[in-house]
Amino acid sequence: MIRLLLIGPPGAGKGTQATIISKKYGIPQIATGDMLRQEVKSATDLGTKAKAFMDKGELVPDSLVISMLEKRLKEKDASKGFILDGFPRTVAQADALDGKFKELKIDKFVVIELKVNEENIIQRLSARRVCNSCGKIFNLMTEPPKKDGTCDDCNGSLYQRDDDKEVTIRERFKVYNSKTAPLIEYYAKKGMLKTVTADGSIEAINKSIAAIIDKAFNG
Ligand code: AMP
Numbered sequence: 001m002i003r004l005l006l007i008g009p010p011g012a013g014k015g016t017q018a019t020i021i022s023k024k025y026g027i028p029q030i031a032t033g034d035m036l037r038q039e040v041k042s043a044t045d046l047g048t049k050a051k052a053f054m055d056k057g058e059l060v061p062d063s064l065v066i067s068m069l070e071k072r073l074k075e076k077d078a079s080k081g082f083i084l085d086g087f088p089r090t091v092a093q094a095d096a097l098d099g100k101f102k103e104l105k106i107d108k109f110v111v112i113e114l115k116v117n118e119e120n121i122i123q124r125l126s127a128r129r130v131c132n133s134c135g136k137i138f139n140l141m142t143e144p145p146k147k148d149g150t151c152d153d154c155n156g157s158l159y160q161r162d163d164d165k166e167v168t169i170r171e172r173f174k175v176y177n178s179k180t181a182p183l184i185e186y187y188a189k190k191g192m193l194k195t196v197t198a199d200g201s202i203e204a205i206n207k208s209i210a211a212i213i214d215k216a217f218n219g
Pocket residue numbers: 010032033034036053054055057058059060061062065085086087088089093163172
């Protein structure tokens with residue numbers, strides 16, 4: 001059973017890769033950023049609390065994200081494996097996940113770090129657009145939509161996330177380097193970390209990830 005954690009700075013391509021892997025292996029993509037954006041859209045209690053942090057590029061407090069994630073892991077589709085995209089993001093979240101995995105008797109999972117060049121990413125992220133209807137991700141520089149402002153798949157309109165503005169991106173990198181980067185060492189010490197250089201094309205990066213998955217879970 002495939003259980004995968006994707007870690008990397010904002011814009012490293014976690015979401016894009018997680019979507020491809022999720023389809024290829026038939027396992028759910030659990031993206032805490034997407035879940036939180038959905039809560040904001042539905043104006044739930046959690047969404048209202050989370051929005052203030054998200055708009056500034058800061059992390060939503062651990063307690064809120066951890067309980068949201070724990071609830072999600074209990075859903076039926078997660079029993080056949082999953083790919084976690086954007087969680088854990090702090091050592092406290094990783095510790096909570098560790099506890100949850102012990103409780104669920106999950107002892108095999110792989111952590112893949114997507115490693116990228118910061119300046120390339122800042123450019124790539126400011127060009128990112130998302131479909132407001134199906135969530136498909138485009139990039140005006142590398143993966144533009146066929147028709148300006150319109151989703152190729154569902155004709156929804158494309159928008160720029162508030163947190164993809166350049167100042168916010170720089171703040172998100174700062175947060176990543178101070179809060180999330182320590183997880184690289186955390187998982188390396190446990191012998192669970194694999195690193196993929198993620199500056200290349202979507203296909204090339206996916207090939208490296210698939211090779212790691214196949215070796216770890218099917219080999
Ligand atoms: P993402 O789509 O993964 O880049 O997440 C967008 C925003 O949601 C982040 O900048 C955080 O404010 C928030 N967020 C997503 N996942 C987490 C997490 N695991 N812990 C704390 N905040 C999160």
